[in-house]
Amino acid sequence: MKLTLRVWRQKNADAPGAMSTYEVDGISQDMSFLEMLDTLNEELILVGDDPVAFDHDCREGICGACSLVINGDAHGPERTTTCQLHMRSFQDGDTIDIEPWRASAFPVVKDLVVDRSAFDRIIQAGGYISAPTGTAPEAHATPVPKPDADFAFEHAECIGCGACVAACPNGSAMLFTSAKINHLNVLPQGAPERETRVLDMVGQMDSEGFGGCTLTGECATACPKGIPLPSISAMNKEWLRATRKVHR
Amino acid sequence: MTRTLWDSSVGKKTIMAVSGLIMLLYLVVHMIGNLKIFFGSGEFNHYAHWLRTMGEPFLHYEWALWIVRVVLVAAVVLHATSAYQLSRRDIKARPSKYVHKKPRASYATRTMRWGGIILALFIVWHILDLTTGTVHSGGFQSGHPYQNVIDTFSTWYGNTIYIVAMLALGLHVQHGFWSAAQTLGAGNATRDRALKTIANVLALVLTVGFISIPVAVMTGVVS
Ligand code: HEM
Ligand code: FES
Numbered sequence: 001m002k003l004t005l006r007v008w009r010q011k012n013a014d015a016p017g018a019m020s021t022y023e024v025d026g027i028s029q030d031m032s033f034l035e036m037l038d039t040l041n042e043e044l045i046l047v048g049d050d051p052v053a054f055d056h057d058c059r060e061g062i063c064g065a066c067s068l069v070i071n072g073d074a075h076g077p078e079r080t081t082t083c084q085l086h087m088r089s090f091q092d093g094d095t096i097d098i099e100p101w102r103a104s105a106f107p108v109v110k111d112l113v114v115d116r117s118a119f120d121r122i123i124q125a126g127g128y129i130s131a132p133t134g135t136a137p138e139a140h141a142t143p144v145p146k147p148d149a150d151f152a153f154e155h156a157e158c159i160g161c162g163a164c165v166a167a168c169p170n171g172s173a174m175l176f177t178s179a180k181i182n183h184l185n186v187l188p189q190g191a192p193e194r195e196t197r198v199l200d201m202v203g204q205m206d207s208e209g210f211g212g213c214t215l216t217g218e219c220a221t222a223c224p225k226g227i228p229l230p231s232i233s234a235m236n237k238e239w240l241r242a243t244r245k246v247h248r
Numbered sequence: 249m250t251r252t253l254w255d256s257s258v259g260k261k262t263i264m265a266v267s268g269l270i271m272l273l274y275l276v277v278h279m280i281g282n283l284k285i286f287f288g289s290g291e292f293n294h295y296a297h298w299l300r301t302m303g304e305p306f307l308h309y310e311w312a313l314w315i316v317r318v319v320l321v322a323a324v325v326l327h328a329t330s331a332y333q334l335s336r337r338d339i340k341a342r343p344s345k346y347v348h349k350k351p352r353a354s355y356a357t358r359t360m361r362w363g364g365i366i367l368a369l370f371i372v373w374h375i376l377d378l379t380t381g382t383v384h385s386g387g388f389q390s391g392h393p394y395q396n397v398i399d400t401f402s403t404w405y406g407n408t409i410y411i412v413a414m415l416a417l418g419l420h421v422q423h424g425f426w427s428a429a430q431t432l433g434a435g436n437a438t439r440d441r442a443l444k445t446i447a448n449v450l451a452l453v454l455t456v457g458f459i460s461i462p463v464a465v466m467t468g469v470v471s
Contacts (some may be wrong), residue, residue, distance in 0.1 A: 008347075019347055072348040097348035104343050169353070170338035202258055211341030212257040212334045214360065215427040216353040230435045237433025239258050248252070 001027040001087060004095040005040065007052055010108050017108065019097070029088040033076060034059060034066060036087055037098075053111040059083040061224070063192040067166070068112055069099040074163035074222040081161065081224045102161050103171030105209045116162050117171075118208040119176060125204035126180030126197035127180045129189050148186045155183035164219035164227075170211030175219035177205045178235035179227045185238050195242035202239055257337060260330045260430075265428035267327040272421060272450070274320060279457040285470055289394035294394045324371065331364055356423040363416040370413035377406070401465035410462050418455035422447050 002025045010017030025038050031039070035054050041051035057065035061084040070076035076085045090096065098112065106114040144152075158179035165173050181198050184190030190197070213232055220229035253259030281299075284294045303312035352358075373383065378396055381388025385406060386399030400406040425447040429435050435443065464470040 006347075068313055068350070069346060072346055072350040099348065102342060102344050102346060104341050169342060171341035172338070199252075202256060206257050209341055211338035212261060212433075214338065214357070215423070215430050216357050218352055228437060228439050230430070230440065233430040233433055233435030236258055236262075236431055239256075240262065240433055243252050243259070 001029065001092040001094075003027055003090065003093070006095065006097045007112070008099045008109055009052070010100075013107055017111075019099075022182055027087055029086065031087045032059070032083055033068070033085040039148070053109075053113045055113050056083055059140040061164065062159060064161035066113065067101050067116075067161055067163070069097075069166055071097050073222050074101070074166040075161075077225060079226065081159075084224075095137065100164035103162075103165045103168075103210065105171060105173070106162060106165060114136075114162075118210070119160050119162060119173070121208060122173065122177055122201050122204045123180065126193060127184070128193075129184060130192055131189065141246070142188050144187060151185050152183050155179040155227065155231060158183070158223075158227055159225060161224065163222045163224060165210065167218040167222035168211065169216060169218065170214055172213050172219070173205050173208070173210040173233045174213040174235070175223065175227055175229075177201055177203050178231040181235050181238060182231055194238070195246045198235065198238045198242050199246060199248075202235075229242075257334065260334055261431045263326050264330045264334070265431040267323040267330075268424050268428050270319065270323045271327065271424065274316070275417075275421075275454055276450075279454055282461055283457060284398060284466065285394065285461055292394045292397075293392060297391070324368075328364070328368055331361070335361055354423070356419040359416075359419055360423055363420045364415040366413060367420060370409065370416075372415075373409060397461065397471065398465055401462040407462045407466060411459055413454050414458045417458070418451040421454060422451035425450055 002023070005024060006019045006024045007022060008017055009020045022040055022044075024036065024043070027036050027039065037052060037054060055065045055067050057063045059066070061081045064081075066069045066075075066082040068075070068082045070082065070085070075082045077089050078085055100106075100108050100112045101114045101116075103114075104118055105118045109115050127179070155178075158176060160176060162173075162176070164175035165171055168175075181201055185194050185195060215229075215232075217229050220227060220231075253263060258446045281295060284295050299313055376382040377384050377400055378393070381390065381396070384394070384396065384399065385403045388396055390401075401410070426435075426443050429439075429443045461470070
């Protein structure tokens with residue numbers, strides 16, 4: 001395949017950026033999107049150009065490091081991560097626009113790499129449980145009803161990639177935050193911090209400068225793990241419950 | 249708790265949802281009342297008078313009406329202030345647009361802000377027209393709402409303003425009712441279809457119900 005790529009290039013956080021156009025040839029349909037970019041970077045390095053910086057780690061769809069807006073879609077046209085997107089989703093001769101996640105809480109570091117540490121700080125605010133260390137407890141000691149276990153697992157699938165923020169017209173982190181809160185709040189292990197978790201994590205989310213939710217549903221459409229939109233409503237319910245119970 | 253609500257984006261959205269639902273409830277009642285115009289001036293004017301004597305003898309003349317007005321003004325102010333502040337936050341959170349743009353979200357969802365502004369302007373005009381009579385087209389007579397309504401809908405601009413505003417209202421309610429349910433924590437996968445259906449029905453009934461009156465005056469069904 002021969003492709004025209006229009007890629008966002010930006011030297012550093014303070015420099016202005018712009019789209020640059022590149023041609024790549026000899027792309028196989030079986031390559032992943034990141035392997036296609038590797039091919040471009042090899043060529044750029046050979047001619048002495050600065051390679052395009054982009055985030056990646058596991059390349060198997062589980063770490064949440066890869067992050068590109070491809071033709072206006074976070075992680076491109078399929079419901080998967082960019083590393084698991086294959087070039088067979090494109091046609092020979094296509095022009096592909098590649099941009100970084102856009103949100104003021106995710107400032108661009110270089111080219112397509114953005115700083116997502118705001119997500120880490122939301123997790124630090126309450127995305128954990130208090131558990132005694134030592135040997136693992138007997139698995140059957142704490143019964144979890146099946147529907148609760150399913151609900152927790154559905155939300156535990158979130159890999160924290162930030163596609164929800166990138167897709168949201170308000171740069172909102174509600175889907176991410178709701179996935180993390182719902183995952184722990186429904187389980188008995190998460191019960192001791194049930195109220196403080198939701199209040200603190202939502203508070204941190206607000207202070208990081210993410211936008212609010214206007215229920216456009218873009219986040220859930222973009223999510224490579226299929227975290228559903230009603231997760232946000234479930235978090236709102238937890239938040240309202242905690243506001244009634246906890247007096248600060 | 250009030251501070252927590254006002255300081256959090258989730259809390260402010262809750263205030264929007266509750267104030268929106270209060271206005272929505274009022275609109276349903278208001279629309280049903282308005283439809284009495286189809287039963288003639290006697291019944292319509294009698295109903296308008298009852299709005300003032302409602303609650304007597306426990307309440308004094310017009311007290312109930314004033315309570316409703318105060319609640320509605322509070323709802324409009326809270327709703328519009330939260331809308332403004334949340335919109336400011338949202339726009340700030342996404343300062344740079346994507347080069348590759350895609351049309352997304354439904355029309356109703358994308359027009360919440362402009363639709364809200366149209367509704368705010370309409371509310372002001374509507375009160376100056378049919379409550380105070382300040383911008384009324386005919387000779388405004390308080391106590392004779394039937395004639396006042398006919399006069400308003402006998403002008404092209406009266407009809408245009410009203411119909412545009414009611415279309416905006418339908419769109420606003422379609423996304424707003426469902427959104428409010430999500431904000432208040434009532435949304436889940438199994439209930440989603442039911443909530444969307446209620447939102448669509450409410451939006452349609454309100455729009456058709458309200459618009460039927462200018463249409464009836466224009467076509468001479470009500471005169
Ligand atoms: C003063 C005029 C108004 C303005 C400026 C306004 C503006 C807005 C805005 C900007 C939103 C948020 C949209 C979003 O989150 O996507 C909204 C939501 C809403 N509006 Fe209004 N609106 C107005 C009047 C009304 C009226 C008359 C009603 C009554 C039916 C109403 C009912 C709602 C509801 C139920 C919501 C959903 C709240 C939520 O998302 O939880 N609004 N409005
Ligand atoms: S690189 Fe790990 S999810 Fe894509």
